[in-house]
Amino acid sequence: MTATATTPGAVLRGAMPPARRFWWALAAGFASEASAVALLAVSAWLIVRASEQPPVLYLSAAVVGVRFFAISRASFRYLERLTGHDAALRQLASTRADLVRRLVPLAPDGLARTRRGSVLGALVDDVDELQNLPLRVVQPLVSSALVALGAVVLVAFVWWPAALTLLACLLVAAAIATLWGWASGARAERAIAPLRARLADAVLDHIGSLDVLTAFGAEAQSRKRIARSDADLRHAVVRRSAAQAGTAALVSLLAGAASIAAVLVAAPGAASGSLTGPSLAVVVLVPMAVFEVFASVPMAASAWRQVRASAERIADSLPAAPPAELARETIEPTGDAPALGDGIRLHAATVRWPGAAEPALRDVDLAIRPGERVLVIGSSGAGKSTLAHALVRFLETEGGYDVGPRSVHELSPDDVRLTVGLCEQHPMLFDEDIRQNLLFARDTATDAELEAALDRVGLGPWLRARGGLDARVGERGALVSGGQAQRIALARALLRGFPVLVLDEPTAGVDPEGSDRLLADLLGAVGDDQAVVLISHVTVPDGLVDRVVRIEDGRLLARSGPAPSPAQGLAP
Ligand SMILES: Nc1ncnc2c1ncn2[C@@H]1O[C@H](COP(=O)(O)OP(=O)(O)OP(=O)(O)O)[C@@H](O)[C@H]1O
Known part of the structure; x- marks a missing residue:
């Protein structure tokens, strides 16, 4: 063919x-x-x-x-x-x-x-x-x-x-x-x-x-x-x-x-x-x-x-050509992560899902500086995951999207994903042992490095109780809890060392107390030089993020300052 x-x-x-x-x-x-x-x-x-x-x-x-x-x-x-x-x-x-x-x-x-x-x-x-x-x-x-x-x-x-x-x-x-x-x-x-x-x-x-x-x-x-x-x-x-x-x-x-x-x-x-x-x-x-x-x-x-x-x-x-809503794979990947420079920026960005009549995000302006932690909140269906998919170049962005000094339109989407990484809402775990689930992020990592990454995300005691890196996680992570799956996914992302990390609803399905602890562990594990875009339905404990932005009906309403209190009601 x-x-x-x-x-x-x-x-x-x-x-x-x-x-x-x-x-x-x-x-x-x-x-x-x-x-x-x-x-x-x-x-x-x-x-x-x-x-x-x-x-x-x-x-x-x-x-x-x-x-x-x-x-x-x-x-x-x-x-x-x-x-x-x-x-x-x-x-x-x-x-x-x-x-x-x-x-x-x-x-x-x-x-x-x-x-x-x-x-x-x-x-x-x-x-x-x-x-x-x-x-x-x-x-x-x-x-x-x-x-x-x-x-x-x-x-x-x-x-x-x-x-x-x-x-x-x-x-x-x-x-x-x-x-x-x-x-x-x-x-x-x-x-x-x-x-x-x-x-x-x-x-x-x-x-x-x-x-x-x-x-x-x-x-x-x-x-x-x-x-x-x-x-x-x-x-x-x-x-x-x-x-x-x-x-x-x-x-x-x-x-x-x-x-x-x-x-x-x-x-x-x-x-x-x-x-x-x-x-x-x-x-x-x-x-x-x-x-x-x-x-x-x-x-x-x-x-x-x-x-x-x-x-x-x-x-x-096989469609004649990938739908225009997907990021275009016309540029050959170089295998080099684009330099982050002064951060990533979206200007007047509009994003659509394939086959959808209306854009899911419209005229979004957002800048993320290196090391900055930004919380993205919004009601269900507002467009938060759409933003995550646009940032990692699964979806095409109409308008501007720069990584450092370069527009993503002159970069291969694969290369952009070396700089901007995603921990998705339902992390994919393979029916293998924990080692293999981590190694595909960096296959040269030693067991000591893998254990250190799991320690950073708060899974050290759990790992030892399970008998070490040879423990299996089951098909699609059937043998681990939702929170543990998120932590393993983050450990994987930490091993890759993405300069910008997008965490899409890491606390989905985790109870409120567990969710605070999980968020504190996740954000604490990420290096100070790594920027984080945290997408969440729920409030985050004080001091964990630098800035909060809200998405409503596909539009981004910027607000700065600390995370809102639970009384302000983020999630429907
Ligand atoms: N694969 C898809 N194809 C078409 N439309 C989609 C797809 N995924 C999401 N949408 C639509 O895009 C809009 C934004 O969805 P999105 O998943 O970004 O919302 P969200 O804010 O992340 O919601 P939630 O908090 O419930 O996950 C919604 O109207 C949704 O129906």
């Missing part, structure tokens, strides 16, 4: 291996199928000729031919499988990597409306399906067309009216079998990929929200949803298989009809003596072998419909 692939056609072109790698498979596939037809033709000739009891010398060339074609058929088939799969699987790997590369700029805010099962389905099942384009569509179509044509020419040399009959039978069979396959299986084939995604969605939803489902007694309902999706998928797969079996049976019937037609056409020649017995056998039996090869044509049509449906789904999961 190229970097600009967004139409199904472009996805399909990207799924085809380069000709220099794939032509071996085409050639070997053709040679194998041509050998199969030649084997039957030579065998038929040999058996009938042998029954005439000629001197054995007349038969020896045919005997060698039978041996040669029997061996070459299997050898070329093996070669075709080897080279075809090698080319297709290599292409598959690069297709999947390209797809992931194109999804990365959309994360996290460009994927909010995309269901996880659809992305998973596109990345796993649909990309897997694409390998069938070279293997089950192009290769069988090319080799069976060439072999069928070659067989018609061969029969024409023996008895031309039989060649014309074979050609007509092949054309009629191609039309009938393909139409039958389309009429009986197309709907099921197109339904399979979306049904797989629906099942993946149902399973992911079930596992991801098992606690809520259990708490509300809705688990059985969710399991029913999975069972329903599974039954629908199974039903579609059975319908597809039935359609394929029906098509195969039809092709066998048509093969028999072609042989009978060949007998009828060749009979006058045999009766008049212009067609010898061995030649008659060739004319009558070759259609059988040709039809065996040709059976892959309706199967290729069926594979094509599924490949096309998968290509459409992949194209659908």
